[in-house]
Amino acid sequence: MMKITYYGHSCFGVEVGGKHLLFDPFITANGLAKQIRADQIPADYILLSHAHEDHVADAVSIAKRTQAKVLSNYEIYLWLTRQGIKEALPMNLGGTAKLEGGGMQATLVPALHSSSLPDGTYGGTAGGWVVRTTEGSFYYSGDTALMTDMKLIGSSTKLKWAALCVGDTFTMGVEDAIQAAEYVGCDQVLGVHYDTFPPIQIDHAEAKRKFRGAGRTLYLPPIGGSLEL
Secondary structure, three states, X not given: OOEEEEEXXXXXXXXXXXXXXXXXXXXXXXXXXXXXXXXXXXXXXEEOOOOOHHXXXXXXXXXXXXXXXXXXXXXXXXXHHHOOOOOEEEEOOOOEEEEOOOOEEEEEEEOOOOOEOOOOOEOOOOEEEEEEEOOEEEEEOOOOOOOOOHHHHHHHOOEEEEEEEOEOXXXXXXXXXXXXHHHHOOOEEEEEOOOOOHXXXXXXXXXXXXXXXXXXXXXXXXXXXXXXX
C-alpha cells in the first residue's frame, strides 16, 4: 500500500518503500493550507513537474531542511543550484531516475503547459511523472491539457492510481481528466490543482458524480488528509 497525503493545490506526498516522495511543494503561500507546516513535511525526494511558483515555492526550503534529492528538468535544476541546493538531479523528458528504497524508478513524461521560474526566466519544458515501485505504479500529470500522448503511459505501465489536475482554466477540467484517466487506464484518481484560486474552484460533489458516471473514483481529500491506495 501507498500512503498519500494531500497538502493543497498540486502538492502531495507519497510514502512508499520506506521513503517519502513529495511533489510540487506550494504550501506557505497557499491561503487554503494555513494549517500545514511546511517545515514539518517529510521528504526523501522532491519531484517537480514544472517551474511555476505555485509548484516550486517551498522546494528550496524543504530541500535544505530535509536534505532531500530534488528531481526536475535541467532549467529548474540550474535555478535550484543557484539557491544553494546541492542534492539535485537534472533530467529531461523521457529520462528515468532510480530512487533508493522499494526498487523505485521515476520517469519524467510530457505535459502540455507553459513554464517559467519565479524570477520570470525560462523554466524549461513542463512535465509529469510516472513512478514505478514494488507496491505498484502511479502517474502524476503535472499541469497539462488533455493529450493523446497519455495513451503511451497507459500502454506501457499498469497504474494503481493517478494524480490528475481537475481545476480547468489553466489545466484540464473534470471532463478532460476523466478522458485522461481512460487514456492511462486508471480507475483511481487523486484530484489536484483545484480550489486554490477563484478561476479553478470546482463543485466537489458534481466532480465526483461525473467520475462515478464514468466508472471511476475521484478522491478530493481535505488539505492535510491522507488515504491509502
